[in-house]
Amino acid sequence: MASTSEFSRTLSLLRKERGVSQRTAAGDLGISQALLSHYENGVREPGLSFVVKACDYYNVSADFILGRTLSREGSMLNSEEVLNAAEPGNILQGSVLATLQSKLLSGAVGVLFGLLGKLGDKAAINAAADYLGGGVYQLYRHLYRCAGANEDYFALDSGDCAMDVSDADRKLAEVRYAHALRDRAEKKEPFPDLSPAALAAAYPGRCQSMTQVLSTADARMNGLTER
Structure with a gap:
């Protein structure tokens, strides 16, 4: 992801702002605490489905969570809309940010x-x-x-x-x-x-x-x- 550090920082800040533990957020997002820790520390890059789940969970736009804008508002694509437009088998081609931008532009x-x-x-x-x-x-x-x-x-x-x-x-x-x-x-x-x-x-x-x-x-x- 081109803005992995920004995404990781924003993901961690949003969780702390919501006032929930890493364990609670991980459970709500359907992943392990260890995996969420990796995402928040930039150790691993998440898939598109996690990005849109996180947008829904924290009620922010994809642009905001990916560090492309300071505005939290905006149209938020859900996982079905994003993944339906992905490559065969929903396989990511490159980073999450590149894939998401490709799907947004393709749809527009x-x-x-x-x-x-x-x-x-x-x-x-x-x-x-x-x-x-x-x-x-x-x-x-x-x-x-x-x-x-x-x-x-x-x-x-x-x-x-x-x-x-x-x-x-x-x-x-x-x-x-x-x-x-x-x-x-x-x-x-x-x-x-x-x-x-x-x-x-x-x-x-x-x-x-x-x-x-x-x-x-x-x-x-x-x-x-x-x-």
């Missing part, structure tokens, strides 16, 4: 494209795919480069890539996306109901992923603009 993207699919606007759908695909490309290429792999694998020259070509590509995709939606609005064509109740009904489970992603990003960017 699923909701976004579900809504775009209801519009039936090919231009908006393709532009959204280009934008998100460009982001994945850029992040993967950074990883690829730092791992020392041969960048001849890519058609885009490494020098051009360093000149923010992918950023320009994403910005143009965002422009095409905005234009497609604006054209639709100007023609008075219908949009899907985006109220929380409607989204929860249309996308049970995945809707919470979207809420969590939006809330985290909104708080992060708002922090950049606060004076």
Whole structure:
């Protein structure tokens, strides 16, 4: 887990704040006291099911317990929603934090494209795919480069890539996306109901992923603009 020390510290503080012993908390969470001690001391990394149980037990968001935000509030995914989206057999691929973030983003993207699919606007759908695909490309290429792999694998020259070509590509995709939606609005064509109740009904489970992603990003960017 990328923030194992933060998770361990938060887990221990939450238990002490609740005023329960390690033995009591372990029993309530369905694990041994020794295992909880390992989690609280950063000796071992828990599975996703334990993370969501701990969120429910201490009534905090996953972002808070993983050390990604100081806010305790937020949509809290339950174990079924998280593990249903996991790899076959609910096997974790990498750290808990990486796996949870993957599932949150996967769920949010699923909701976004579900809504775009209801519009039936090919231009908006393709532009959204280009934008998100460009982001994945850029992040993967950074990883690829730092791992020392041969960048001849890519058609885009490494020098051009360093000149923010992918950023320009994403910005143009965002422009095409905005234009497609604006054209639709100007023609008075219908949009899907985006109220929380409607989204929860249309996308049970995945809707919470979207809420969590939006809330985290909104708080992060708002922090950049606060004076």
